[in-house]
Amino acid sequence: MLEVSGLSxxxxxxxxxxxxxxxVAAGEIVVVLGSNGAGKSxxxxxxxxxxxxHPGARVTLDGTALHxxxxxxxxxxxxxxxxxxxxxxxxxxxxxxxxxxxxxxxTRAQAEASLERVFEVFPKLKQRLxxxxxxxxxxxxxxxxxxxxxxxxxxxxxxxxxxxxxSPLLTAELFRALPRIAATGAGVLLVEQNSHHSLAISxxxxxxxxGVITGQGAAADLLKSEEVQKAYLGM
Ligand code: ATP
Numbered sequence: 001m002l003e004v005s006g007l008s009x010x011x012x013x014x015x016x017x018x019x020x021x022x023x024v025a026a027g028e029i030v031v032v033l034g035s036n037g038a039g040k041s042x043x044x045x046x047x048x049x050x051x052x053x054h055p056g057a058r059v060t061l062d063g064t065a066l067h068x069x070x071x072x073x074x075x076x077x078x079x080x081x082x083x084x085x086x087x088x089x090x091x092x093x094x095x096x097x098x099x100x101x102x103x104x105x106x107t108r109a110q111a112e113a114s115l116e117r118v119f120e121v122f123p124k125l126k127q128r129l130x131x132x133x134x135x136x137x138x139x140x141x142x143x144x145x146x147x148x149x150x151x152x153x154x155x156x157x158x159x160x161x162x163x164x165x166x167s168p169l170l171t172a173e174l175f176r177a178l179p180r181i182a183a184t185g186a187g188v189l190l191v192e193q194n195s196h197h198s199l200a201i202s203x204x205x206x207x208x209x210x211g212v213i214t215g216q217g218a219a220a221d222l223l224k225s226e227e228v229q230k231a232y233l234g235m
Pocket of ligand 1: 011012014016034035036037038039040041042043193
């Protein structure tokens with residue numbers, strides 16, 4: 001469904017991403033593992049139209065060429081970003097944050113059904129609709145951020161380091177929800193620094209080192225790989 005090839009990004013003379021290629025199928029969870037500064041955020045930003053790739057890049061979602069579209073049109077085409085740091089409207093309620101996710105005419109019409117889907121994935125949020133987002137715990141805020149992205153009825157959900165700042169317990173709880181999102185037919189692409197949890201719930205993984213994808217495989221195989229355990233799992 002998502003097909004990426006030849007995706008390169010530079011900041012001035014610094015090449016942060018070099019000819020990246022990857023795919024994500026409908027209903028699939030894919031993780032890109034990379035250490036600090038490997039280019040994970042750059043990859044996510046390039047897919048979302050927030051930084052411009054070099055000419056020659058190709059990003060298609062269900063056949064639609066995203067690399068030719070501005071960021072807001074990329075969201076309309078079905079790609080939703082959950083940014084690093086969540087970026088919630090911290091003085092607004094959970095309900096208001098979720099409603100803002102359904103801002104496009106196409107998604108506004110489906111807001112009620114989308115909200116039900118969010119509650120199926122995160123039952124906790126149903127009881128917290130009136131709570132001010134800024135008063136929630138980090139893990140709960142991440143749930144709201146993912147819920148808000150789900151309100152855009154995405155074909156593909158992009159998550160930039162969702163486990164950042166969360167305890168292992170909260171990370172596990174959060175990641176258990178991702179297969180429920182994929183089961184609705186959406187693809188999920190996340191980037192992470194070092195997380196057993198992310199590989200445990202993913203179908204496939206890619207390894208990103210200094211802007212280059214150096215390996216890929218089934219998540220179960222990557223979990224067992226000695227190289228991956230040393231470089232990314234802190235073992
Ligand atoms: P982290 O896990 O620390 O967030 P990352 O894998 O997400 O790292 P990126 O943020 O994509 O890495 O950065 C990749 C490289 O590009 C780094 O060397 C970084 O310093 C550089 N870089 C990122 N953004 C910019 C920018 N706006 N201007 C200049 N260099 C940048």
